[in-house]
Amino acid sequence: MKEKSFQDHYPESYSHCYGCGSLNKEGHQIKSYWDGDESVARFQPQEYHTAFPGYVYGGLIASIIDCHGTGTASAAAYREEGRPMGSEPPCRYVTASLHVDYLLPTPLGPILELRGQVVEIKGKKTIVEIQVYAEGKITAKGRVIAVRIPEYLIA
């Protein structure tokens, strides 16, 4: 049986995100998983996700960092609380701030790999650092400050 991604555990009412919602047919449908203490997501950009010909659009890189970051924050919250993802109450995060450093042009074609590390959990705030790899090289680094959505707002 295929392992369920972090995003596949989101409540249905919170699964419409353009970046990672499993119910958003137009969207990117990012899927994130644990790989030991790191979170990992793989993503295939489309040919129209261009910056300059041959390179991936920076806004797409920011987008997938964003969703991998909030997904990792969510998974880390369940892990901290010692209960399985998807159990009640749901742990869902929004982005308070997003920072991306573009280190190298990201080639358009190969599947991108995002690797995330939870660097801080403090109350409702979780900080996740993320590296984007293309063909084994880090082309961008991101930092997501994610904030937990109060339970009463999650239908």
Added chain:
Amino acid sequence: MKEKSFQDHYPESYSHCYGCGSLNKEGHQIKSYWDGDESVARFQPQEYHTAFPGYVYGGLIASIIDCHGTGTASAAAYREEGRPMGSEPPCRYVTASLHVDYLLPTPLGPILELRGQVVEIKGKKTIVEIQVYAEGKITAKGRVIAVRIPEYLIA
């Protein structure tokens, strides 16, 4: 005659960007203009650009900040050099870093307005600060560090 946007002056070979390329039919086609010393762009998110139902996806907000930032950097370079946009040699920028603070949920529906200010031009580096407005309120703030592409790389 309708005023040409910053992006409409980009060389054709650099007009494929998913965020702002006039030749990218799948993309956002952001258009930026001067409004006095500020740059302005207006953008209508689509209904599938959702974060949670009723709100705009943060990755889209990051994307339009990114392109409005590099566009503003380009226009500011022409202005600094005292020559019209689109004149040779072309001034085109890439993003070195992108920072976005999400201050409020951005309602999905109204046209968003982005307003940019050039806060620093130093050699090849230009810093642009951007506010995103929805219904008159600032919902996000961005900061783009843009770097000029060497002329010999622009076909």
